[in-house]
Amino acid sequence: MLVNLPPCKRSKSMTLSIWFSLLMICMLGAMSPGPSLAVVAKHSLASGRLHGVVTSWAHAIGVGVYALLTLLGLAVVLKQSPTVFTFISYAGAAYLAYLGVNALRSKGGVAAKLSAGKKARLREAARDGLMISLLNPKLALFFLALFSQFVAVGTEITSRSIIVATPLLVDGLWYTFIAFVLSNPKVLDKLRTKAKLIDQLSGVVLILLAIRVVIQA
Numbered sequence: 001m002l003v004n005l006p007p008c009k010r011s012k013s014m015t016l017s018i019w020f021s022l023l024m025i026c027m028l029g030a031m032s033p034g035p036s037l038a039v040v041a042k043h044s045l046a047s048g049r050l051h052g053v054v055t056s057w058a059h060a061i062g063v064g065v066y067a068l069l070t071l072l073g074l075a076v077v078l079k080q081s082p083t084v085f086t087f088i089s090y091a092g093a094a095y096l097a098y099l100g101v102n103a104l105r106s107k108g109g110v111a112a113k114l115s116a117g118k119k120a121r122l123r124e125a126a127r128d129g130l131m132i133s134l135l136n137p138k139l140a141l142f143f144l145a146l147f148s149q150f151v152a153v154g155t156e157i158t159s160r161s162i163i164v165a166t167p168l169l170v171d172g173l174w175y176t177f178i179a180f181v182l183s184n185p186k187v188l189d190k191l192r193t194k195a196k197l198i199d200q201l202s203g204v205v206l207i208l209l210a211i212r213v214v215i216q217a
Contacts, residue, residue: 019162019166022163022166023166023170026166026167026170026171027170027174029142029167030167030170030171030174030175031174034136034138034209035096035099035132035136035205035206035209036059036132036133036136036175037175037178038099038202038205038206039055039059039099039128039129039132040052040055040056040059040129040175040178040179040182041178041182041198041202042103042128042202043055043120043125043128043129043179044178044179044182044183045182045183045195045198046120047120047125048183049179049180049183050122051120051122051125052125052175052176052178052179052180052182052183053176053179053180054122054125054126054129055125055126055128055129055175055179056129056171056172056174056175056176056178056179057129057172057175057176058125058126058127058128058129058130058133059129059130059132059133059171059172059175060133060168060169060171060172060175061130061133061168062129062130062131062132062133062134062136062139063133063139063167063168063171064164064165064167064168065133065134066133066134066139066140066142066143066167067143067163067164067166067167067168068164069143070143071160071163071164089137089213089214090213090214091135092135092136092137092210092213093210093211093213093214094210095131095132095135096132096135096206096207096209096210096213097206097207097210099128099132099203099206100202100203100204100205100206100207100209100210101203101207102203103199103200103202103203103206104199104200104203104204104207105203137213
């Protein structure tokens, strides 16, 4: 006699169409402009292609961490704990403001690095990339609102691995592309004359984003 397993015990696998939907959502999320783009652009312009790539993949690791937390169900804890989420929001806002002030003062920004011919350390690029993703409350909201719906679709180990790997790889590849474009010598020569303006604009954007996070927290 065949015995039907309870729904919670059945193993579910992800279909190609469901994965394609996940891929599209992750691509749209990665391509949306924000503080991540500003940080990758800063390191790509100021220190070169390698630094931009390191920033990109450090950022992608942070995205993967959020994906993994969502998969493990910790996103539910985050959603039900306003204190934890508020702390993350304010920490993210503080880091955005810190980057913005440095850019406005050309302290560690594009203009200072280009004029002095000084590159940032690779660990600084990795730190900025990782922190800007881990301390970005928008990523938590993104995975809570959109990504979490795919967690119940794939309960097999392979499916779960794909769920975590997809946003990580999409994010890393997208910002690697941005780093390659911005570190192109022809593009760099055109932007070099606008280095100070780039610093000022990115500084203002980062500070405005920090203010917006505080208001919405």
